[in-house]
Amino acid sequence: MCRKFHSKKYILNGELNRLNKDYIKAQNQFLKAIEISQIYSQHNLKIIACRLLYKIYDSLKQENFAKLYKEEFQNSFISWGAGKYLDSEENEKTSVEKSLNINTLIRSSEAIFREQKLSNLLKSLIRILLENSGAQNIVIILEEDFEYKVEAIYLNDDENSFDVLIDKRYQECKNIIQNIVKYVIRTKEPVIINDLEDDPIFSKEINIIQREVKSVLSFPLILRNSLKGIIYLENNLLTGVFTKEKIDLLKHLSTQIAISIENAKMYKNLEQKVQERTKDLDIKNEKLKDQNLILQEQNNKILELNSSIVEENEKRKVVEQKLQEAIKKLDQLATIDALTQLKNRRIFDEVLKKECSRITRNNEVLSLIMCDIDFFKQYNDFYGHLQGDECLKEISKVFISNIKRKNDLVARYGGEEFAIILPNTTRKKALVIAQEISKDVRKLKIPHIKSNISDFVTLSMGIATTDDIKIISPNTLIKFADDALYRAKQNGRDQIK
Numbered sequence: 001m002c003r004k005f006h007s008k009k010y011i012l013n014g015e016l017n018r019l020n021k022d023y024i025k026a027q028n029q030f031l032k033a034i035e036i037s038q039i040y041s042q043h044n045l046k047i048i049a050c051r052l053l054y055k056i057y058d059s060l061k062q063e064n065f066a067k068l069y070k071e072e073f074q075n076s077f078i079s080w081g082a083g084k085y086l087d088s089e090e091n092e093k094t095s096v097e098k099s100l101n102i103n104t105l106i107r108s109s110e111a112i113f114r115e116q117k118l119s120n121l122l123k124s125l126i127r128i129l130l131e132n133s134g135a136q137n138i139v140i141i142l143e144e145d146f147e148y149k150v151e152a153i154y155l156n157d158d159e160n161s162f163d164v165l166i167d168k169r170y171q172e173c174k175n176i177i178q179n180i181v182k183y184v185i186r187t188k189e190p191v192i193i194n195d196l197e198d199d200p201i202f203s204k205e206i207n208i209i210q211r212e213v214k215s216v217l218s219f220p221l222i223l224r225n226s227l228k229g230i231i232y233l234e235n236n237l238l239t240g241v242f243t244k245e246k247i248d249l250l251k252h253l254s255t256q257i258a259i260s261i262e263n264a265k266m267y268k269n270l271e272q273k274v275q276e277r278t279k280d281l282d283i284k285n286e287k288l289k290d291q292n293l294i295l296q297e298q299n300n301k302i303l304e305l306n307s308s309i310v311e312e313n314e315k316r317k318v319v320e321q322k323l324q325e326a327i328k329k330l331d332q333l334a335t336i337d338a339l340t341q342l343k344n345r346r347i348f349d350e351v352l353k354k355e356c357s358r359i360t361r362n363n364e365v366l367s368l369i370m371c372d373i374d375f376f377k378q379y380n381d382f383y384g385h386l387q388g389d390e391c392l393k394e395i396s397k398v399f400i401s402n403i404k405r406k407n408d409l410v411a412r413y414g415g416e417e418f419a420i421i422l423p424n425t426t427r428k429k430a431l432v433i434a435q436e437i438s439k440d441v442r443k444l445k446i447p448h449i450k451s452n453i454s455d456f457v458t459l460s461m462g463i464a465t466t467d468d469i470k471i472i473s474p475n476t477l478i479k480f481a482d483d484a485l486y487r488a489k490q491n492g493r494d495q496i497k
Helices: 003-019 023-039 043-059 063-079 088-099 102-114 118-132 178-187 206-211 244-294 299-333 345-362 376-383 385-402 427-444 474-490
Strands: 137-144 147-154 162-169 191-193 215-223 226-235 366-373 409-414 417-423 459-465
Touching (some): 003 043, 023 191, 043 063, 102 118, 102 244, 118 137, 118 226, 118 244, 178 191, 178 215, 215 244, 226 244, 345 366, 345 409, 366 376, 366 385, 366 474, 376 385, 385 409, 459 474
Antiparallel strands (some): 137 147, 137 226, 147 162, 366 417, 366 459, 409 417
């Protein structure tokens, strides 16, 4: 039997045991089903297993375990894109919990983008992962010329071993579980194992037994659908260390990490070329000095050599100028969403903060529109992620054509969400702009047979204006717009609130 069908087998066996009131065997079968479903990202099967475990513990009056698996069931529903089936109170609670990680996400993103040198970036990544993941041991593997090499290691041993720019093939590293890394390289999918002792696939490896590994999280760094590296985390003391909140945070950071690593590699290559060129020039200058001492009477030769020196210095200036231009281009890449060519979340946060401060001083009005593509998860599942990317590009063109003022800003907020900042714009004018965008998206007639409301792709939008807010801040404005967007979705989608 193919391994990915094991979770179904465990669920069926567990349900038979539950019906026969053999709850201990049923619990073990459901736990194994959860482990397998996490490895193969089978969210629907994980939901079923968690819900059945919740029912068992609830019937046995074991409130703590019942609460744990109820929350896991609800969180899995949301990850699967079916959060609307939970009651509004639970959805609101989950949203509040997720908002607690926003500050951590922003600080981590800023720290990542700030580093240009690869060595410093790797050190920052180790520090961020230690602070936020719960891992004891961390290994960062990067792709280089179609090979995957270990570039950074942190080990929680007696010496707290820490090393970067190692440049060693991952197959030679004894601090990772080779088959897990191979699986991530092959599938480009994360591996999350809460308890390796109960894992039916990897638990028998000698490396695991010798090092007494308990929990493992290994996730890919993907940029433009290409695997740029792997972050491997493990804990040898506790099971279940890598909680959903920590995993979600790392998933949000993974694309930014991949971009920053790519930029750091470019910067390193440019820096290396400049250093090599400078070294060549220094060698030539030394030779010229020696020749000047020997050939003091040969003035013509000295003039020729001096001319050569001037030429080489001019070349150095050209190289330095190109380096500055490359750095400027890297800074631009850090502000633009690579897929849609819209401003990214980082620039959105900066501009919104500045605009909130400005309107507070000048007593002006500011509007914010939050947009979401309706049933985009189903679109991706049916048409594929490549077609999903094309859909995002087409809708981004609609935003660009409708947002024309110099100070207006449209940004990709995350996934299929977009945000529009409209300074000096009343609610009435913001509504007109939102209606035009919605109308133009319908004109595209992008097929979406998995939508529950239309045969084509549509948008839901929420508008917030500072006139409605007593205490103006980026967070409150975003919350008002998000609440409006939520109402638009609840009322049937393809509408503006």
